[in-house]
Amino acid sequence: MVLMDQDGGAAPAVAPRNPGEGGGAAARPAVDKEVDFANYFCTYGYLYHQKEMLSDRVRMDAYYNAVFDNAAEHFRGKVVLDVGTGSGILAIWCAQAGAKKVYAVEATKMSEHARELVKANQVEDIVEVIHGSMEDVELPEKVDVIISEWMGYFLLRESMFDSVICARDRWLKPDGMMYPSHARMWLAPIRSGLGEQKKNDFNSAMADWYSFVDETEAHYGVNMGVLTKTFHEEHEKYFLQTSLWNNVHPNQIVGSSVVIEEIDCLTATVDDIRTVTAEFSSSVETDRTHISGFAGWFDVHFRGNAQNPARHEVELTTAPSVDDCTHWGQQVFLLHPPIRACVGDTVHVSFTMSRSKQYHRLMDVEFTTTLHASSGKSLQPRTAKFYIE
Amino acid sequence: MVLMDQDGGAAPAVAPRNPGEGGGAAARPAVDKEVDFANYFCTYGYLYHQKEMLSDRVRMDAYYNAVFDNAAEHFRGKVVLDVGTGSGILAIWCAQAGAKKVYAVEATKMSEHARELVKANQVEDIVEVIHGSMEDVELPEKVDVIISEWMGYFLLRESMFDSVICARDRWLKPDGMMYPSHARMWLAPIRSGLGEQKKNDFNSAMADWYSFVDETEAHYGVNMGVLTKTFHEEHEKYFLQTSLWNNVHPNQIVGSSVVIEEIDCLTATVDDIRTVTAEFSSSVETDRTHISGFAGWFDVHFRGNAQNPARHEVELTTAPSVDDCTHWGQQVFLLHPPIRACVGDTVHVSFTMSRSKQYHRLMDVEFTTTLHASSGKSLQPRTAKFYIE
Numbered sequence: 001m002v003l004m005d006q007d008g009g010a011a012p013a014v015a016p017r018n019p020g021e022g023g024g025a026a027a028r029p030a031v032d033k034e035v036d037f038a039n040y041f042c043t044y045g046y047l048y049h050q051k052e053m054l055s056d057r058v059r060m061d062a063y064y065n066a067v068f069d070n071a072a073e074h075f076r077g078k079v080v081l082d083v084g085t086g087s088g089i090l091a092i093w094c095a096q097a098g099a100k101k102v103y104a105v106e107a108t109k110m111s112e113h114a115r116e117l118v119k120a121n122q123v124e125d126i127v128e129v130i131h132g133s134m135e136d137v138e139l140p141e142k143v144d145v146i147i148s149e150w151m152g153y154f155l156l157r158e159s160m161f162d163s164v165i166c167a168r169d170r171w172l173k174p175d176g177m178m179y180p181s182h183a184r185m186w187l188a189p190i191r192s193g194l195g196e197q198k199k200n201d202f203n204s205a206m207a208d209w210y211s212f213v214d215e216t217e218a219h220y221g222v223n224m225g226v227l228t229k230t231f232h233e234e235h236e237k238y239f240l241q242t243s244l245w246n247n248v249h250p251n252q253i254v255g256s257s258v259v260i261e262e263i264d265c266l267t268a269t270v271d272d273i274r275t276v277t278a279e280f281s282s283s284v285e286t287d288r289t290h291i292s293g294f295a296g297w298f299d300v301h302f303r304g305n306a307q308n309p310a311r312h313e314v315e316l317t318t319a320p321s322v323d324d325c326t327h328w329g330q331q332v333f334l335l336h337p338p339i340r341a342c343v344g345d346t347v348h349v350s351f352t353m354s355r356s357k358q359y360h361r362l363m364d365v366e367f368t369t370t371l372h373a374s375s376g377k378s379l380q381p382r383t384a385k386f387y388i389e
Numbered sequence: 390m391v392l393m394d395q396d397g398g399a400a401p402a403v404a405p406r407n408p409g410e411g412g413g414a415a416a417r418p419a420v421d422k423e424v425d426f427a428n429y430f431c432t433y434g435y436l437y438h439q440k441e442m443l444s445d446r447v448r449m450d451a452y453y454n455a456v457f458d459n460a461a462e463h464f465r466g467k468v469v470l471d472v473g474t475g476s477g478i479l480a481i482w483c484a485q486a487g488a489k490k491v492y493a494v495e496a497t498k499m500s501e502h503a504r505e506l507v508k509a510n511q512v513e514d515i516v517e518v519i520h521g522s523m524e525d526v527e528l529p530e531k532v533d534v535i536i537s538e539w540m541g542y543f544l545l546r547e548s549m550f551d552s553v554i555c556a557r558d559r560w561l562k563p564d565g566m567m568y569p570s571h572a573r574m575w576l577a578p579i580r581s582g583l584g585e586q587k588k589n590d591f592n593s594a595m596a597d598w599y600s601f602v603d604e605t606e607a608h609y610g611v612n613m614g615v616l617t618k619t620f621h622e623e624h625e626k627y628f629l630q631t632s633l634w635n636n637v638h639p640n641q642i643v644g645s646s647v648v649i650e651e652i653d654c655l656t657a658t659v660d661d662i663r664t665v666t667a668e669f670s671s672s673v674e675t676d677r678t679h680i681s682g683f684a685g686w687f688d689v690h691f692r693g694n695a696q697n698p699a700r701h702e703v704e705l706t707t708a709p710s711v712d713d714c715t716h717w718g719q720q721v722f723l724l725h726p727p728i729r730a731c732v733g734d735t736v737h738v739s740f741t742m743s744r745s746k747q748y749h750r751l752m753d754v755e756f757t758t759t760l761h762a763s764s765g766k767s768l769q770p771r772t773a774k775f776y777i778e
Contacts, residue, residue, distance in 0.1 A: 046623045047616060051601055054613075064609055092611050113616055120615035212440055220453055222481050224443075226509035227436060227502055234435045 047113065050087040053149075056327045062316035063090060063149065066179060066302035069312035071097035074145060074177065074304055081105070083134050083148035083167045084160065088114030088127065090147050095123035102126055103143065105167075107133040134163040143171050147179035152361075153245065154331040155185050155261075155298035156353070157388050159361045162270050175307055178265035180300035186319065188257035189282050189347055190248055192292040195334040202239035206232065243331045243365065243388045248295045248320040254341070255282035255291070257319070260351060266305060276353040281372075287343040293334035294349070294367065295320065333367060333386045344374030356387070363388040436502065439476040442538075445716045451705030452479060452538065455568060455691035458701035460486035463534060463566065463693055470494070472523055472537035472556045473549065477503030477516065479536050484512035491515055492532065494556075496522040523552040532560050536568035541750075542634065543720040544574050544650075544687035545742070546777050548750045551659050564696055567654035569689035575708065577646035578671050578736055579637055581681040584723040591628035595621065632720045632754065632777045637684045637709040643730070644671035644680070646708070649740060655694060665742040670761075676732040682723035683738070683756065684709065722756060722775045733763030745776070752777040 054060065067075060067090070076098035082091040083105055091104035091114070104127055106114055111131040118127045130137055146167055152158035168178065209231050213224045260278035284291070299317035304310040318328040341347065348370045356362040365386040371379040443449065456464060456479070465487035471480040472494055480493035480503070493516055495503055500520040507516045519526055535557055541547035557567065598620050602613045649667035673680070688706035693699040707717040730736065737759045745751040754775040760768040 047620045048623060051598070051620070054605060055601060060609060087613075087616075089609070089611055093609075096610060113619060116615050116619075117611070117613065121611055209440070212444060216443060220449060220478070220482075221485060222478055222506070222510055224476075224506065226505050227476075230502060230505075231436045231440070234437065 047087075047110075050110065050113075052327060054087065054089060058318075058324050058326045059149070059316065062300075062302070062314050063147075063179075064093065065312070066310075066314040067093045067097050067147075069314065070302070070304065070310050073308060073311055074179075075099050078144040079103075079141060080145045080147060081139070081143040081167060081171055083146060083164050084150060085114050085129065086110055086149075088117045088129060090149065091127045091129070092118060092121050092123055094145070094147060095126035096121075099126060099145075101141075102128070103139055104129045105134050105137050106131060134167045139171055142173045142176070144173055144176050145179055146172055146176065151183070151298060151300060151328070153328060154243075154296045154353075154363075154388060155183060156273060156276070157331075157361065157363055159355065161263075161268075161273060164265070165268065165270055168266070175305070177305040177308065179302055180316070181265050181303040181305065182301040183263040183265060184259050184299050185261040185276065186257055186297050186299070187260050187278075187280070187282075187294050187349070187351065188253045188320075189255040189284070189291045189341075190252045190293060190295045190332065191254050191286070191290050191338070192246075192248070192252055192332065192334065194244060194246065194332065195292045195336060195338055198239045198244075198334060199336055202235055205235045205239065209235075237387065240334070240336055241384075241386050243296075243333050243386050245329050246295070246332045247325045247329045248332065250320045250322060253295070253320060254286040254289045255284045255347060258282055274355060276351070278351045279349070280351070281346050281348045284341045284343055284345040284347065286341075289341055290338040291335065291341050291347060291369075291371075292338040293332055295330040295332050297328070297330045331388060333365065333384070335367075335369065335382070335384055339369065339371050339379070339382075341371060342374065346372045346374075348372060353388075436476075436499075439499065439502075441716060443476060443478060447707075447713045447715045448538070448705065451689075451691070451703055452536075453482060454701070455699075455703040456482045456486050456536075458703065459691070459693065459699050462697060462700055463568075464488050467533035468492075468530060469534045469536060470528070470532040470556060470560055472535060472553050473539060474503050474518065475499055475538075477506045477518060479538065480516045480518070481507060481510050481512055483534075483536060484515035485510075488515060488534075490530075491517070492528055493518045494523050494526050495520060523556045528560055531562045531565070533562055533565050534568055535561055535565065540572070540687060540689060540717070542717060543632075543685045543752075543777060544572060545662060545665070546720075546750065546752055548744065550652075550657075550662060553654070554657065554659055557655070564694070566694040566697065568691055569705070570654050570692040570694065571690040572652040572654060572687060573648050573689075574650040574665065574685065574687050575646050576649050576667075576669070576671075576683050576685050576738070576740065577642045577709075578644040578673070578680045578730075579641045579682060579684045579721070580643050580675070580679050580727075581635075581637070581641055581721065581723065583633060583635065583721065584681045584725060584727055587628045587633075587723060588725055591624055594624045594628065598624075626776065629723070629725055630773075630775050632685075632722050632775050634718045635684070635721045636714050636718045637721065639709045639711060642684070642709060643675040643678045644673045644736060647671055663744060665740070667740040668738070669740070670735050670737045673730045673732055673734040673736065675730075678730055679727040680724065680730050680736060680758075680760075681727040682721055684719040684721050686717070686719045720777060722754065722773070724756075724758065724771070724773055728758065728760050728768065728771075730760060731763065735761045735763075737761060742777075 075094055077100050080094045080099045080102045085091050085104035085106045088104055091102045094102045104114060111129050115129040118124050148164045150160040150164050216222055216224050258280045261276045297318045299315055302310055302314040318326045350368040352366045353363050356364050368381050368383045370381040464483055466489050469483045469488045469491045474480050474493035474495045477493055480491045483491045500518050504518040507513050507518060537553045539549040539553050605611055605613050647669045650665045686707045688704055691699055691703040707715045739757040741755045742752050745753050757770050757772045759770040
């Protein structure tokens with residue numbers, strides 16, 4: 001019996017009996033260790049999760065270099081605010097880079113560990129860890145620099161940038177700067193075997209459902225057929241309309257990569273990022289290929305500000321890469337069926353991403369895709385909806 | 390950055406970037422399809438979950454037989470209440486078995502599907518689906534029978550029986566009956582390779598942590614060592630102190646199985662089940678073995694009541710079995726290290742299970758285990774704490 005109220009329960013840690021762990025008369029394969037582990041710590045937001053982010057070398061190097069390569073100009077003697085400090089590492093770096101004072105705000109109980117870490121690294125005179133949400137916190141002064149690692153999957157999932165904007169509008173000095181200072185969202189057409197796999201998974205799930213309906217009627221005298229439509233919708237959403245986390249290989253990209261959104265962290269408002277729309281064309285660069293869908297990723301830059309630009313500008317990119325994968329990977333949006341394409345064709349895309357009505361930290365995405373062949377012919381536009389969950 | 394407030398968020402469907410899916414510079418194996426799938430639908434409590442329970446043949450047969458084998462005496466012309474009807478199948482069976490009226494209460498949006506199913510199976514004149522939690526629902530009359538499939542892992546996880554008790558105290562006629570009428574909790578000592586595996590996993594996680602601490606200090610100048618204790622505690626809890634779902638093979642049971650709790654569903658109070666304590670001995674029945682831990686399971690019986698006993702008494706057991714596994718499996722509590730034992734030895738156990746202070750639907754468990762060898766010697770008692778998550 002589903003027990004937990006699904007409209008947001010008092011006990012997020014309690015799942016109903018996990019259907020993936022048992023079911024039917026047959027024993028299921030044991031739960032995948034890695035995934036089970038991740039889910040557990042994901043739910044609880046424990047140190048495990050911090051460690052994973054702290055082990056992302058691309059992420060760490062970018063922030064480390066941004067802070068220390070610009071220590072003299074941007075941090076020495078400055079007042080800094082770290083929004084969502086987590087374990088506190090960015091705040092500690094800012095202190096080590098010469099900041100006069102660092103306010104490190106963290107809403108979860110990770111703040112306790114940040115406090116321990118600050119003390120153990122002898123910067124407790126500089127770094128003040130504040131437990132609370134950025135929207136509620138009161139600081140005794142305005143700050144010169146706001147640093148934050150706020151980026152979610154495809155940049156905006158989790159909507160954490162809202163808190164950074166709030167911090168900026170409340171606490172940044174007029175000539176203050178943001179770390180990072182700029183962010184961009186990218187899309188590129190890709191080929192991928194995942195689409196066919198997901199389609200097969202969906203078909204299997206439906207075949208399984210039809211057997212289930214037959215068996216329930218035969219054995220137990222109840223006709224479940226009326227729920228077929230709902231089951232279909234649920235599973236279609238899951239298998240075919242939910243974007244996937246993936247580490248795309250660069251050679252899966254079959255057309256030009258396009259920047260669909262640029263954010264100046266110093267000036268962007270919540271309204272600016274609530275909906276992202278883009279019209280763009282990508283030139284197909286691989287011959288006789290399929291466009292299986294699109295990969296989305298982001299980069300951020302640390303440029304200081306106009307009055308005080310970075311001496312050494314650092315980029316953190318989560319683009320497809322062989323050697324420099326990140327824990328963000330890319331979000332993949334798969335088209336069903338894929339579109340055949342050749343070198344010289346152009347794929348035109350109307351893209352919209354808006355916040356899910358139900359959960360504002362998740363995103364609803366729509367692609368309308370039109371292939372213009374080099375011959376001059378165009379395919380009918382196709383629209384596909386996706387959910388970033 | 391951990392974004393979501395872990396003290397119970399507004400958006401249970403939003404996980405922070407999943408550390409199990411990426412991390413480090415290396416790509417991780419793709420998320421296990423089955424588990425990912427289960428987690429998704431678990432969170433949302435969708436039809437998928439209902440289907441899994443409806444596909445549990447042992448569960449279905451027990452309820453089906455209990456209702457239809459006793460239709461004439463217990464259901465024909467009666468008023469029935471189904472607590473947590475889910476898809477509505479028990480309510481439909483009751484109607485098919487001749488009930489005059491069935492109130493089918495469901496707190497989740499699954500109630501909509503129950504309503505569709507009731508209509509499609511032409512019992513809408515009998516079955517009234519009520520969306521709401523049992524504690525709040527008002528019925529126009531008292532009922533003859535309360536039927537419910539309320540059992541969680543190791544019977545009491547999820548604490549759903551509380552709602553059944555509430556329903557009974559408010560709505561059951563004085564001579565009414567409960568379906569099921571009785572429930573029992575069982576424990577048995579088992580051998581299992583899982584203990585060693587979990588211990589190895591724990592050791593690897595700690596080794597990995599120590600490398601991480603070294604590398605973070607070397608590359609990024611921050612000493613994370615102060616968090617070692619917390620990391621150790623988190624991972625010890627996860628790997629060594631959390632009970633596991635498992636389908637135990639009957640030949641893994643190395644001593645006598647013991648009933649540790651009997652519940653009369655007609656009379657039990659919430660206070661009766663809030664804490665379960667038991668002192669018991671189990672005789673070791675396998676020679677030169679290890680007691681790796683204990684398996685816990687439950688059974689329930691459908692006996693009607695004293696005035697109107699079942700013509701055909703049905704048992705639903707979730708005991709270890711080769712052919713009749715259920716989606717409940719067994720909960721396994723692993724001892725570290727295992728205890729060597731021989732035929733003729735006796736293991737004495739003091740057992741306590743109480744509700745987690747943080748989440749009352751989860752359980753804290755404690756075993757104090759003493760081996761009395763047939764030689765007359767006894768080992769030192771050992772106490773182990775577990776969490777049923």
